[in-house]
Amino acid sequence: MRVERQTVDLSAYPDLVVVYLGMRVRKPRGMLRALGLGPQIRRSWRAQPDGLLLHEDLVWSLIPPHLGMRQYWRDLESLERWTRSEPHQRWWKEFLHDSGGTGFWHETYMMRGGIEAIYDDVGTTVG
Numbered sequence: 001m002r003v004e005r006q007t008v009d010l011s012a013y014p015d016l017v018v019v020y021l022g023m024r025v026r027k028p029r030g031m032l033r034a035l036g037l038g039p040q041i042r043r044s045w046r047a048q049p050d051g052l053l054l055h056e057d058l059v060w061s062l063i064p065p066h067l068g069m070r071q072y073w074r075d076l077e078s079l080e081r082w083t084r085s086e087p088h089q090r091w092w093k094e095f096l097h098d099s100g101g102t103g104f105w106h107e108t109y110m111m112r113g114g115i116e117a118i119y120d121d122v123g124t125t126v127g
Helices: 029-046 076-083 088-097
Strands: 017-025 052-061 066-073 102-110 115-120
Touching: 017 029, 017 052, 017 076, 029 066, 029 088, 029 102, 066 076, 076 088
Parallel strands: none
Antiparallel strands: 017 066, 017 102, 052 066, 102 115
């Protein structure tokens, strides 16, 4: 069977931002946190926030549980506007108060250049 190759033209999105996010379960209670956030995260991207072009769920590993996602945003401004709104703002405040037995990380890549990587309570960095 031949491989069907597709090339994507991203010229319509000169300020494209790709963000990878992950939540690693570090303690047994972390499973409750991860499972509780899943439906909330699903609702947040299904609400189609302005600037979110694509959302994909990922599984980084099963043991230990390490779940994540990849998102494509039109531009950094759209992504930052969403991160400063609800429910993301509440999730972040709750995590900083109590990680719930999880570690969280994100890596952000910008089409025009630049990378940001943050790792909180993950043990060893994953990027």
